[in-house]
Amino acid sequence: MKLQTAVRAFLAARFPCAFEEPILLTRINRSGVLDDPATPETLHRALVTLASRFREAEVLTDNDGTQAWSATPLGVSTWTQQDKPYVGD
């Protein structure tokens, strides 16, 4: 599975929960679905692309500056149309 697809699937299945990038990196790599393991850089690029280009993810900032990512309703819709691919243990 391509990283962008996996990230969308991970976040959409868990909407509206939010996750920090290190946790996303660990969980998605551990799922074993990726064609190639993600790195912090490739993950961040995939998240930014999903957010800025497709509006399927969004970055949230907590009061203490912590940044976390969540799917958007559009991301959930796309994931549903793809038949809800599963990214987990």
Added chain:
Amino acid sequence: MAARRSKIARLPWELRNRVCEMIADGRPAREICDLVNDSDALASQGVAPLTEQNVSEWRAGGQKDWERDRASADRLSRLSEASLHLVAAAGGDPATVGSRLLAGRLTEMLDRAADEDALPLAKALAALRGAETAAEKVKLERERFRRDAAEIVLKVLEDRRAAGIAEGSGTREEKTRAILALMDEVEK
């Protein structure tokens, strides 16, 4: 999905997913083979074309993994919603980032718990919040009682008759009843 080395397992994810969708939709095996063999997904790997026998074998094995994963995805969605409800029940504002982060951690925890543990765990968390709420109520009631009692004592002390009762003759029991009568009067 468990590691499988069948022809369908070797397909790129998007094409494999399409194959699984077609099987779930009851499409003929011939149609599925045509789809896969018209792409060069197998040929580029030096693998022979997909046959109807391959599809039949996949239906009995890998297809069940795919269906289980879809059920897992639905379960995750339900867990995520439940987690946010739990966070809200604990007093968190579900709209805030912090609550959504906490719900995420809770979802992962519940997801990792065995099925027979997840529901009791969720109920225990909800009950914990209920117990905390009850304890807070008791604390608030106690605070309110102390404040009311302090105000009454102050009113009684401000009344010169209280000093007369305390310093006068009479048993402790008689003085106590006299003070109580004075308290009833000042509370009116």
